Amino acid sequence: MAHSLKAPFFSLPSELINNILTFLPLSDLLSVGLVNRALQEHSLQDTLYQPLVQANVPGSTLRKPEHSTWRELFKTHHPYWFIAKNKIWFADNAHTGKLVIARYNHRLNAIEAYAIVAERRHPAIQVWDAHPEAIIHSFHPRIQLDLNAATLHLDASTYAEVAGEQKDRLQGEMQMAGFTRVRSAAGLYTRLILTRPWPSERTYENTPVWPPLTIPSPVRTRTDSATQFRGASNRPAMLEELSTATFRIRNWMQFSPRIHTQNIHFGEQTTTWATIPEECYTPTRRKPWQGIWCGDYAGHGCEFLAIMQPDNPKPLPERAERAMRVCDRLGSDDSSDSWTTAPTESPNLDEETQARSSTASSDSHTNRQGSAPTSDSSSSRQLPSSEEDDSIYSGRIEAVKLTGDPNIPRGEYTFIAPDIGPKGLIRVARDNLFQGARIVRSLGHIAGAAFTDDDYIPSQLILISHDRLAQYWEAFGHVSFYQRVNIEEFTRIP
Numbered sequence: 001m002a003h004s005l006k007a008p009f010f011s012l013p014s015e016l017i018n019n020i021l022t023f024l025p026l027s028d029l030l031s032v033g034l035v036n037r038a039l040q041e042h043s044l045q046d047t048l049y050q051p052l053v054q055a056n057v058p059g060s061t062l063r064k065p066e067h068s069t070w071r072e073l074f075k076t077h078h079p080y081w082f083i084a085k086n087k088i089w090f091a092d093n094a095h096t097g098k099l100v101i102a103r104y105n106h107r108l109n110a111i112e113a114y115a116i117v118a119e120r121r122h123p124a125i126q127v128w129d130a131h132p133e134a135i136i137h138s139f140h141p142r143i144q145l146d147l148n149a150a151t152l153h154l155d156a157s158t159y160a161e162v163a164g165e166q167k168d169r170l171q172g173e174m175q176m177a178g179f180t181r182v183r184s185a186a187g188l189y190t191r192l193i194l195t196r197p198w199p200s201e202r203t204y205e206n207t208p209v210w211p212p213l214t215i216p217s218p219v220r221t222r223t224d225s226a227t228q229f230r231g232a233s234n235r236p237a238m239l240e241e242l243s244t245a246t247f248r249i250r251n252w253m254q255f256s257p258r259i260h261t262q263n264i265h266f267g268e269q270t271t272t273w274a275t276i277p278e279e280c281y282t283p284t285r286r287k288p289w290q291g292i293w294c295g296d297y298a299g300h301g302c303e304f305l306a307i308m309q310p311d312n313p314k315p316l317p318e319r320a321e322r323a324m325r326v327c328d329r330l331g332s333d334d335s336s337d338s339w340t341t342a343p344t345e346s347p348n349l350d351e352e353t354q355a356r357s358s359t360a361s362s363d364s365h366t367n368r369q370g371s372a373p374t375s376d377s378s379s380s381r382q383l384p385s386s387e388e389d390d391s392i393y394s395g396r397i398e399a400v401k402l403t404g405d406p407n408i409p410r411g412e413y414t415f416i417a418p419d420i421g422p423k424g425l426i427r428v429a430r431d432n433l434f435q436g437a438r439i440v441r442s443l444g445h446i447a448g449a450a451f452t453d454d455d456y457i458p459s460q461l462i463l464i465s466h467d468r469l470a471q472y473w474e475a476f477g478h479v480s481f482y483q484r485v486n487i488e489e490f491t492r493i494p
Helices: 002-006 014-021 026-032 037-043 050-054 070-077 081-086 318-330 351-359 363-368 375-380
Strands: 088-091 098-105 110-119 142-145 152-154 173-175 187-194 246-254 266-274 291-296 302-308 397-401 413-417 425-428 438-448 452-465 468-473 478-484
Touching: 014 037, 026 037, 050 070, 070 081, 081 088, 081 098, 081 110, 110 302, 318 438, 318 452, 413 452, 438 468
Parallel strands: none
Antiparallel strands: 088 098, 088 266, 098 110, 110 142, 110 152, 173 187, 187 246, 246 266, 291 302, 291 478, 302 397, 397 413, 413 438, 425 438, 438 452, 452 468, 468 478
């Protein structure tokens, strides 16, 4: 048997054997190292770990660490590399949620995540010739990372601070560096907790899972726990049980032991975080509007949403389907060649839709108000359809909030354009503000405070460019604007 192990594989040059091992995933590479001493020596070659590290740092090419090997660097952050690799993470905080950008900081040798925020800036009023009564404000947000406080920070010192009964990285809670103050004073505490997937066959419409079912994801995890996820059953016992699409963060405040004899956690909160598959927000030639976008929601400020163009979309929500049927009965407005959007006085609406439209206060829908491009934005306008590749005008566009407000919370649809092709086309704009833009039928999601009495109403989605969209809420006389976010800009470390 010993002779058979030396031939023919071990007669190959070492360089060729190492090259073969580069094609193995980590689990197989570690298994190969257990076969015999010769393969163990090959499996420990530092060059084999460089691609494992690099695969988890998208958008940047790392240099060899000065004071450690590639293997040591990989081990330092294992199994948390998936956080940096997935880049985009959003939380299930009630109503508002939170969106962060995660990355590996080679200067600090740390995996970190910062909230992405946007400032609306001072708007300018504009007039749309086709609908001069519409309220329109310019929208050019300043989007940046909030570098004042990291949401997540993992470095070598973090992994030495494992809390809880289980002291391993999979089941323990990581006390994140930089979050704990001196023990004799009050402090804010933050711990990171790994998760395990919730079985898809046990996931139904009302199952409390994150990410929500509005976001395509092969992996979800539960969001409810009687023990605040302290039980071992909520966490992976082995790497095969680790969810690389979700994790949790536990926050609390703890006062000085001089005041309290027991370590009492005040305001403890556990949030679940999820990522969105990259293929769902990466634009392609056939799906140019996919991406992470920032929207103007007036009184609620700026919010972030994922705009997706699914190949096999799910059926429309029941209330959205009902709104579509109402629109089909109403038909088109012959005078403006637009899609009439349920004015409150319309006698053709069913009673329930009229009631929702008439009783909703303007404050309940301020998160629908938006802004228009300023006069210098003509370069971003959509070309007339005759000059475009018509193949991109097909299928559905749906937008899901990654952050939310008291009316429409995170994880919910904000608008859906069921068909941007010929069946959904209203017209190609010829007026001054949106000249050449394709205008298609869409459905906007509205609700009262605390997400009560939510419903969908007809609206018009204006495809200004691949980086800029507008939504005309005819019933409310407002235009909302959306601008694409360049995620890669925030993931690079100089």
